[in-house]
Amino acid sequence: MTAGRPTLETVAQAAGVSAMTVSNAYNRPDQLSEETRARVLAVAKELGYAGPDPAGRSLRTRRADTIGVLLTEQLPYAFADPGLVSFLHGLASGLADAGQALLLVPTEVNAEHAHVRNALVDGFVLTSLVPGHPAVADVLGRRLPVVSWGQPKIPGVPRICVDNARAAAKAARHLLDLGHTSFGVVTFGDSAGPLPYAGGDALTSGDRAPSVTSGDRVPSVTSGDGDPDAPARVPGVQLGMRARVSGFLRALHAGGIDPASVSVVAAARNSRAAGRDAAARMLADRRPTAVFGVTDVLALGTLDAAANAGMDVPRQLSVVGFDDVAAAAASVPPLTTVAQSLFDQGRLAASVVLDQVAGRPVRIPPIRTEVVVRGSTAPPI
């Protein structure tokens, strides 16, 4: 009887009440007299009862008050990416406001994704997706509310995603307005490969580049350095990066610039050091007066490369990033960048998934982007 871990029933018997009353003592204090409640809690404490078991509660109520985040990427990469951290930050904030906890669900490739199947959650948020990743199918199999963030679009799943092409176009127009005429782009992975400016096969509407007039040629691309497997690692992300390159080039074209004249280099990965190396290759080759980094991380690396090359930013070289991560404001000079408020997107993801959980209609407003002009851009000399 007294053996084992105490339960509601144990406490109830010891206190001379029903199990339901003990439950109410914890969860609905207004349903029983203050003195009974005090007595029950005292008995519970004496027995070492730890409170109503979450598993039992969750089974009964069909709620977990928890939302899972699927991290398709390698976990290390996830925490190292300041953009993703900002998104998680906003997501956690939005969930906390609604009284929900956040479960980070790792995806080990081998173990049949037991985590996805076992996760005690009321819904999922999918981030940084690799298209066709098997864990995604497992998530959909759970038949729970889902929202995805960024690329790619999953049929039937609400999605939060900036219009990368349009946002990148804003960066281009900012540079054009300053009077620049020679440009470079630093991207990463193989997102410069089959250039989206010419194609657009896998791109969804928001990111689709319209076909362009004949005569446009695909700019030459310098490939990444010695990390052969890196390019294939984050194709989901790369769709977004492609759209940024595409949108940037298209806006330049609209501004009278020949896209073929633009140097496009690809870093091995989205890291500051890789961006620095890629930008250094570009600057060794020819010297544009303005460079667009498809992420702030790459743009910051470009600042490093410019410093190493003895170029003054912004007098000899203007640099624009994308994301507006925290480090962008702290660099020297402070980075001009396309802000997409990743934090707000995280909060939006929270509200979208919670709307679904609650059965409310889902509405996804467009994501605002704007160029934040800081010290890294200026008219060319």
Added chain:
Amino acid sequence: MTAGRPTLETVAQAAGVSAMTVSNAYNRPDQLSEETRARVLAVAKELGYAGPDPAGRSLRTRRADTIGVLLTEQLPYAFADPGLVSFLHGLASGLADAGQALLLVPTEVNAEHAHVRNALVDGFVLTSLVPGHPAVADVLGRRLPVVSWGQPKIPGVPRICVDNARAAAKAARHLLDLGHTSFGVVTFGDSAGPLPYAGGDALTSGDRAPSVTSGDRVPSVTSGDGDPDAPARVPGVQLGMRARVSGFLRALHAGGIDPASVSVVAAARNSRAAGRDAAARMLADRRPTAVFGVTDVLALGTLDAAANAGMDVPRQLSVVGFDDVAAAAASVPPLTTVAQSLFDQGRLAASVVLDQVAGRPVRIPPIRTEVVVRGSTAPPI
């Protein structure tokens, strides 16, 4: 019958087998023939069965395969702190290796900490504790395995914590070895207030400063700027910061420096901007040749202040940080800092809590710290 969500039983009846067999089809493929399994799974798919319900499983097995992290601080602050992010990174990595997920448990002050009570976890990791925070009592009430990280020590709970005083002393000796004789310290909150070098009341053994010879006077402290509530916000963290200040001053004293000659300033909070402002106040007053920032974030702010004041780092001013966050290696000049491998501490926390869950004995090795010499320190001119 067919109404409602399908369960093991529903599937079992449709497939003409027992519920247990359906369960085995999902969880122990070796317990039934391949063809039966295929048939069961096919029926399940047809019925739209989402797989064994995690809540039911968790109730029955008494496991959640999840570890909770209690974020006592405001959630926004947690994600904004690169040191904490590194720790979480290591923690998530260690848990993922063991097949465990990570639950971020927010602590809203009002709602009776329902999250802590309802969290479906097998154990807790406590971080960034505010001493006496009521959520901690709730965690202990759950009677689950717990490990805490950093300050303060909780009786009966294993704790992972660097010897802050000793580590800070290494920074001091590095600067002494370079030949510096005039020093400054940038800390934050009120961690400079009742100076640990003189006191040590709340400090645990690892951080306790030994009493010093008479004649040592408490250095004057410039208070933080206009954020009156900031100082009281993170006293748990501040115990650690106090120990760093203490250890630094003590080592200087051992090296023949009068602690009273050291300028100690406190930033309003642990942010780069606040560190810059605090350092600027110090540099406007007097100009030491070496400054110790108790966190990298503050040390980076100090670099900014030095740049603004037209001081060359490291020629005119040496700067040492603490933590070795990612940004430390990327600053200009790269920051010399006391590395404490926050990532490894996160992994250690994972193994400690999992050892407890599994009933294995807990062993906490000492945390290694070392001075990573980069470009921000040099002999004084």
Added chain:
DNA sequence: TCGCGTTCCTTTAACGATACAGGTGGAACG
């Protein structure tokens, strides 16, 4: 006295799964 609403507590019946202990049929073996 009766009717009626309140307050406080109890009863009943799931929620969905898995551990454990069999049971069954057929092949292998002597």
Added chain:
DNA sequence: CGTTCCACCTGTATCGTTAAAGGAACGCGA
């Protein structure tokens, strides 16, 4: 032909909780 063994599957008993409905006691106005 009886025994043993194995592969495969089933029956039963919980795991701990809460929703919903019900009932006893009490007070109060008519």
